[in-house]
Amino acid sequence: MISSVPAKTTPAENVVRRVRLDILIVTRHEVCSGLSPPHEAVPARAGATEASAATLRARANIRIFIAASFNDAGPASSPPGVRMCRFACDSGFVPTNAQALFKGIAPRYDRSAEALSFGRYAAWRRTLVGSMPIEPGALVLDVATGTGLIARALERRHRCRVIGIDLTEAMLQAGPRRPVSAADARALPFADGTFDGLTFSYLLRYVEDPAATLRELARVVRPGGAVGSVEFGVPQNPVVRAGWRLYARGLFPLAARAFGHGWGQVGSFLPGSIEAWARAWPVDRQVDAWRAAGLDDVRVIRRTLGTGIVMMGHRHG
Numbered sequence: 001m002i003s004s005v006p007a008k009t010t011p012a013e014n015v016v017r018r019v020r021l022d023i024l025i026v027t028r029h030e031v032c033s034g035l036s037p038p039h040e041a042v043p044a045r046a047g048a049t050e051a052s053a054a055t056l057r058a059r060a061n062i063r064i065f066i067a068a069s070f071n072d073a074g075p076a077s078s079p080p081g082v083r084m085c086r087f088a089c090d091s092g093f094v095p096t097n098a099q100a101l102f103k104g105i106a107p108r109y110d111r112s113a114e115a116l117s118f119g120r121y122a123a124w125r126r127t128l129v130g131s132m133p134i135e136p137g138a139l140v141l142d143v144a145t146g147t148g149l150i151a152r153a154l155e156r157r158h159r160c161r162v163i164g165i166d167l168t169e170a171m172l173q174a175g176p177r178r179p180v181s182a183a184d185a186r187a188l189p190f191a192d193g194t195f196d197g198l199t200f201s202y203l204l205r206y207v208e209d210p211a212a213t214l215r216e217l218a219r220v221v222r223p224g225g226a227v228g229s230v231e232f233g234v235p236q237n238p239v240v241r242a243g244w245r246l247y248a249r250g251l252f253p254l255a256a257r258a259f260g261h262g263w264g265q266v267g268s269f270l271p272g273s274i275e276a277w278a279r280a281w282p283v284d285r286q287v288d289a290w291r292a293a294g295l296d297d298v299r300v301i302r303r304t305l306g307t308g309i310v311m312m313g314h315r316h317g
């Protein structure tokens with residue numbers, strides 16, 4: 001009846017106890033430990049996950065909470081009367097149904113993101129692109145390229161050749177760059193050491209195992225090649241952090257709604273996702289993960305009171 005149970009108590013188990021599930025199936029136990037509730041549990045949303053949850057609820061008449069990851073297929077079906085939940089996403093920062101969400105905001109993404117960030121998005125992008133040591137003609141991979149904002153800026157600034165890849169086809173199609181390729185950062189379709197440089201942005205909050213994804217990104221960069229990233233951060237100063245929280249939790253969700261339904265959803269998940277990310281992966285831990293992935297000389301540039309984190313490094317060797 002029970003196909004899989006975790007070997008030891010984890011914070012995720014506490015969550016499941018609270019929502020009265022009998023069985024917890026942890027598919028990625030190593031990622032699960034060390035995370036703090038209640039951020040592991042996210043109510044199921046639309047699509048395959050919801051369908052699975054509805055089936056289970058009808059069969060077993062129980063409360064089911066599912067933390068579905070970006071590509072999680074949802075819970076496996078369970079025998080009648082069995083309270084079961086496949087608890088696949090336990091990071092706390094990976095939002096439910098993110099791919100559908102990006103599809104919804106892809107049209108007019110660039111302008112909306114710029115307006116909602118008061119121009120910070122462009123400023124951080126300039127910092128990243130300007131700090132990348134890239135020679136003219138070099139081959140660069142821009143991962144999670146979205147509409148290609150960073151790819152275009154790299155081409156303009158360094159006169160390099162850029163390949164942009166993203167998991168969400170709609171984001172690629174919404175940008176002007178062609179041709180575009182859909183690919184997953186967690187399993188890149190490139191040989192080891194293919195690129196002279198690599199950038200990624202706002203990516204690691206969308207994967208369940210950021211350390212493994214970093215290793216995969218580093219793999220495709222040649223020894224000595226530059227790697228750079230940008231991601232949201234939470235201010236370190238307690239007073240500034242309180243102000244940021246007020247904006248992020250209060251004003252931002254309201255403002256985002258004015259940009260349409262899709263952005264309203266972004267307003268609901270993004271502040272929580274950023275905070276959970278900062279808790280689970282403080283900058284020092286990120287630096288360690290970069291080093292463990294084979295990246296040297298790791299540098300951190302904090303922007304806008306620490307709300308933007310630009311990181312740089314070089315492939316070892």
Ligand SMILES: C[S@@+](CC[C@H](N)C(=O)[O-])C[C@H]1O[C@@H](n2cnc3c(N)ncnc32)[C@H](O)[C@@H]1O
Binds near residue numbers: 145147201203
């Ligand atoms: C906030 S958007 C940022 C887009 C772009 N980098 C920018 O700065 O405008 C995050 C992007 O990450 C992409 N993404 C999330 N998980 C991914 C994965 N596993 N592989 C590739 N792209 C991914 C999403 O599809 C989305 O386009």
